[in-house]
Structures are given as C-alpha cells and as structure tokens.
Amino acid sequence: MRILVTGGAGYIGSHTVKLLLARGHAVTVYDNLSFGHRDAVPKETLVVGDLKDIDHLDQIMVVNQIEAVIHFAAFAYVGESVTNPAKYYQNNLLNSMNLLERVRRLGIPRFVFSSTCATYGVPTAMPITEDEKQSPINPYGNSKFCFEKMLADYAAAYPLGFTALRYFNASGAAPDGSIGEDHTPETHLIPLVLQVALGQRPHIEIFGTDYPTSDGTCIRDYIHVDDLAEAHLLALEKIQPNQGNFYNVGIGRGYSVREVIQVAEEVTGKKIAVKEAPRRAGDPPSLVAGSDKIRRELGWQPKYTQLRAILETAWNWHKAHPKGYGDK
Ligand SMILES: NC(=O)c1ccc[n+]([C@@H]2O[C@H](COP(=O)([O-])OP(=O)(O)OC[C@H]3O[C@@H](n4cnc5c(N)ncnc54)[C@H](O)[C@@H]3O)[C@@H](O)[C@H]2O)c1
C-alpha cells in the first residue's frame, strides 16, 4: 500500500514507519520536525512540512498516489494542554480536520488515527473497555475525542473507512537499538526515570502520592511501541469503506509510578532518587486497557507483556543514545 504517515518522524510514528517498510509498504512521512527527528526515518521517505500547509500536504498525497493515511501528527502533552488549550485545538483538531477533508476529497479510502485513553477521562470501571463513556478531563483528551466524532460522522456519510486506536502509554524502543523515544522537552515518566539512572537528572518527581490507588501514585498501562506499530498494520488491512472502528491498545496490566521506578532500578542496576511532588493537573488516577476487542477482531497480540522487558528496550536505547538523536 502507498501510505502517508503524518508525524512519522516522531516516537510512535518512526517505529510504525520501520515496520511498514519492513513489510513492503511504500511510505511517505509528512512531519514538520517540531518534535520529530530527521534521523528517525529513512531520508528518502521524509517530506518536511506542516499540517497547516494543507495545499502542500494535498500535493504530496496526489504526487505519491496515497491509498491510506496514518495520522500521528499532534501535540501530546497532557499537562501543557491544560495551560495552553488553544495550541492543542489548533493542531490536534483544526489541522486534523483540514487533513481529513482533503483525504475525503481525494477519495483516499483508509484512515488510521492516533487516539488515546485520555478520551475516557476518569473511567467508571477498570479495565477500560471501548464502551466506557468518554468524558475527557483535559483539553488534549477533548481534542482527540472531538476528532473521533468527526471521523465517525465522515465514515457514516462518505466512502471513507477509519480505525481510531486509543493508545495507552507508549513506551520502550526498537529492540535493535536503532530508534527510540526522544522528546524535547521530555515529560514522560519512563525516559525521565532513565535519565536519572544515567546521571542526567538528580531525581524523578512523583506527581501525586495521594491518589486512590494501591500506593497512592498514578497507575498506567505501558504498551511497547512496536506492539502499537503492529496494531496499525492490522488496522490498515481490515479497514472497510463506510466503516469506523475504535480499539483500545494496551497490555491490560497497570503499573504505578512507584512500580515503574522500582522496575527501572532493577533493569538499570542504579538507585533512582525520588522527590514527592503535588499532583499534575489533568492526570486521572488509573488507566488500564481492556483490549479484548482488538485481540478478537484484528488478531492483535502484544509481544511485550511485562514492564521489565519494555524497560530493557528503553534502557538499551537511552544508554546507547544518552543525548537522543542529538538534534534538538
Ligand atoms: N506517546 C504516548 O504515550 C501516546 C499515547 C496516546 C496517544 N498518543 C498519540 O500518538 C501520536 C504520536 O505520539 P508520539 O508520542 O509519537 O508524539 P511525537 O511528538 O513523538 O510525534 C508527533 C509527531 O508529529 C509531528 N507534528 C506535530 N505537529 C505537526 C504539524 N502541525 N505538522 C507536521 N508534523 C507535526 C512532530 O514533529 C512529531 O514528529 C500523537 O497523536 C499522540 O497524541 C501518544
């Protein structure tokens, strides 16, 4: 398939591009490199461009005879979305909407969207199934939720098929050590913990120790980035015109912030200093995936089911690339 990957030079995008290429697809990456990295993708695949330059993007889709779009490009910091919602609605909703409209007009039949468990807000039951009411508690989650609705309306009215994958917490790195997680600024728990292990930070702050969880810290479902990548390939194969599907993608087991730190100490063999800090705005206490639907309907099966194995791949990447891609 000839596939456009927006945000393909980013963390999850680059791992998906690697898998798409390995499976013989023709890939065009469209990324403005605001967070992505030139070295994260083969240079012949990369078009540097911004989603808001919609005519440029349209031209790229026409020239490359695109048959499917995987849409990763977005801003993804939950905390920042609370203080700067405009930035999130502009990029994640308005720019996405413009892309979707061009996709429709060009008659491109397949669209895969990076959604998130942040669309559920504070769920009523755990693990979270796709039937859970979506009630986001931060602007980031709202921006993704609105776009899901737009996709559903488009698929009902037009010959477009889509799959929205609601990722839980992406983590880990390619096992061959070639690509990994490098955000500037870094706000994600696992890379920050590993930066402490590398001696690049004095301690990790634990955001909130009074949550209604087993040890008072937030619980998340950490899913290996290659297992996420595989979900995109399976989704692409199954998309049908006029149909839309929503799937949770997680391993179905939650780890608290303290547990992540403990496993990181085991994997790295280093003591990780911690500092207890107030809660971060917009964080739900616990998010764990019920992913039966994607297992059943797409035959998806995570290869990484233990945090330890996930952290080992992340640690390999961070040890070998202490400055990440070194371009920011
Ligand atoms: N990381 C997670 O745990 C997680 C969980 C759930 C959902 N998601 C979603 O998955 C997607 C990818 O997340 P990620 O962690 O890989 O983030 P990332 O920041 O590494 O990747 C996003 C990419 O999009 C690009 N981009 C952003 N705005 C753009 C624009 N206007 N034009 C062109 N390119 C643009 C960035 O340069 C970057 O390369 C996002 O949509 C995010 O919301 C991520």
Ligand SMILES: O=c1ccn([C@@H]2O[C@H](COP(=O)(O)OP(=O)(O)O[C@H]3O[C@H](CO)[C@@H](O)[C@H](O)[C@H]3O)[C@@H](O)[C@H]2O)c(=O)[nH]1
């Ligand atoms: O220095 C830190 C950083 C994070 N946390 C906590 O660790 C957990 C995980 O945080 P983080 O790694 O920042 O991920 P999330 O905020 O859960 O967000 C990620 O996962 C979401 C799905 O859960 C996605 O939608 C987002 O795009 C993605 O950034 C949260 O409870 C944080 O409060 C800390 O305690 N200290």
